[in-house]
Amino acid sequence: MPSRIEENLMRLKQDAEDRAARRGTPPAAPAAALDGVFEIRPEREAELASSVSSLIAAHEALISFDFARGSLASFIELSFFAASSIGASDVHFEPEEESVRLRFRLDGLLYDAARIPSDFYRLLASRVKILGGMKLNAERPQDGRFTLRFSRKSVEVRLSSAPAQHGETFVARLLDPSAIAIDLPGLGLRSDDLAMLRAEIAMPNGMILNTGPTGSGKTTTLYALLRERSRTEEKVITVEDPIEYTLPGIEQTQVNPEAGYSFATGLRAIVRQDPDVILIGEIRDGETAAIAIQAALTGHLVFSTVHANDAPGAIPRLLDFEIKTSSIGPALNCVMGQRLVRRLCDACKRPAKADPAAEDAIRAYASTLPARVDRADIQGGQLYEASGCDSCNHTGYRGRIGIFEIMRVDHDTGNFMEKGAGPTEMRDFAIAHGMVTMQQDGIVKALRGITTLDEVSSATGPLPF
Numbered sequence: 001m002p003s004r005i006e007e008n009l010m011r012l013k014q015d016a017e018d019r020a021a022r023r024g025t026p027p028a029a030p031a032a033a034l035d036g037v038f039e040i041r042p043e044r045e046a047e048l049a050s051s052v053s054s055l056i057a058a059h060e061a062l063i064s065f066d067f068a069r070g071s072l073a074s075f076i077e078l079s080f081f082a083a084s085s086i087g088a089s090d091v092h093f094e095p096e097e098e099s100v101r102l103r104f105r106l107d108g109l110l111y112d113a114a115r116i117p118s119d120f121y122r123l124l125a126s127r128v129k130i131l132g133g134m135k136l137n138a139e140r141p142q143d144g145r146f147t148l149r150f151s152r153k154s155v156e157v158r159l160s161s162a163p164a165q166h167g168e169t170f171v172a173r174l175l176d177p178s179a180i181a182i183d184l185p186g187l188g189l190r191s192d193d194l195a196m197l198r199a200e201i202a203m204p205n206g207m208i209l210n211t212g213p214t215g216s217g218k219t220t221t222l223y224a225l226l227r228e229r230s231r232t233e234e235k236v237i238t239v240e241d242p243i244e245y246t247l248p249g250i251e252q253t254q255v256n257p258e259a260g261y262s263f264a265t266g267l268r269a270i271v272r273q274d275p276d277v278i279l280i281g282e283i284r285d286g287e288t289a290a291i292a293i294q295a296a297l298t299g300h301l302v303f304s305t306v307h308a309n310d311a312p313g314a315i316p317r318l319l320d321f322e323i324k325t326s327s328i329g330p331a332l333n334c335v336m337g338q339r340l341v342r343r344l345c346d347a348c349k350r351p352a353k354a355d356p357a358a359e360d361a362i363r364a365y366a367s368t369l370p371a372r373v374d375r376a377d378i379q380g381g382q383l384y385e386a387s388g389c390d391s392c393n394h395t396g397y398r399g400r401i402g403i404f405e406i407m408r409v410d411h412d413t414g415n416f417m418e419k420g421a422g423p424t425e426m427r428d429f430a431i432a433h434g435m436v437t438m439q440q441d442g443i444v445k446a447l448r449g450i451t452t453l454d455e456v457s458s459a460t461g462p463l464p465f
Helices: 005-023 042-049 055-063 071-086 118-131 191-201 217-231 263-273 285-299 314-320 326-331 356-366 412-417 424-432 438-447 452-462
Strands: 036-038 090-095 097-106 109-115 142-149 153-163 167-176 205-212 237-239 251-254 275-278 302-303 334-343 397-408
Touching: 042 071, 042 153, 055 071, 055 109, 055 412, 071 090, 071 097, 071 109, 071 167, 090 118, 097 118, 097 412, 109 118, 109 326, 118 142, 118 153, 118 167, 167 285, 167 452, 191 205, 191 217, 191 334, 191 397, 217 237, 217 275, 217 334, 237 263, 251 263, 263 275, 263 285, 275 285, 285 326, 314 326, 314 424, 326 334, 326 412, 334 438, 334 452, 356 438, 397 438, 397 452, 412 424, 438 452
Parallel strands: 036 142, 205 302, 205 334, 237 251, 237 275, 275 302
Antiparallel strands: 090 097, 090 167, 097 109, 142 153, 153 167, 334 397
């Protein structure tokens, strides 16, 4: 008797043949049909576009899907097209005792989309594994990838699976090329911070570090830095894990532990490739940190990220990697910290109810900001609140924007580091020397009607008023 895996593969093969038959074309061989590319036909795309134009419409289409008669291909088309159409960043498949929960992450929050029968999901999981180049019978965490091809664009889908109590859970991250088409001003930097950052990007050498949690937009920011610096007469090389987006005119390499290609070995190799600009996806260990610092000191401009809660916290982190303070100061140009907050929907946002005492406290707080911050629309700024309309899926928000802090590293900073300052001391020093914190930047954006104080508080902690 065939094994369960063989039965699944037979059904997957039949599903591919059924899909080919509906197209009116001869059935393709399984390897060609399941080769890591999932293509949605233009006529099917047009049909789906009219039925999943919003989160509510997508939910209604998914809960009405006929799992008894519908094919795996049809459900993949529906669920992934819906996620991409509404701007979801991730698709979550979460097995529970009686069914599987399907959720979309939209603007940083998860929304329930549908319930999938467990029997259907087992076959769906096998299909997704084959698409992603993952092993069918491996009961361990795996990573995979496939391309979702539409008529006008292709979206890369990055897969992560893990065994759970009621079955295998999947998260699919949708890497839409339009997500990184943002230039440096489009990130949401204030004009004074933008001018400061551009001055550091124009330097011939040194290092710009970025900090922030997973999902805070660090990759988008790094790519925006590369585009800002991009020059035809310079060579740019990256070492990433993984390569999320392909950038034209840039040599991109990907970490491959099985082949012995780590961040450290990759960086050691690419500095021998005569680069002018280097991007390191993340500094995770002392060896990588030491090579990156050395590259920054020897005529290269280096962009990278490091795990820290804020910009000043990157300095103690480098010290943890046993980098000498005498090297950190001369190598570092600046350190960025960032978070993402939801942007108010311009179509339906409404003025918040006036609270004179609270507004006076907010403006008094804003008046303590460094003189370089433009106060033109802060002193008389109007706070807004979310409402909800068809344009924003009735959430009151549409898209996200970054809130930032930028700490310049100069001679005084280097002298202060020599004293062995910890994270708190380093932060107090940076603020005393003119750094605008992420929370302050968020409050400015709230007073400009871009976001809400609730969003700022959620991303940065309780507000000081």
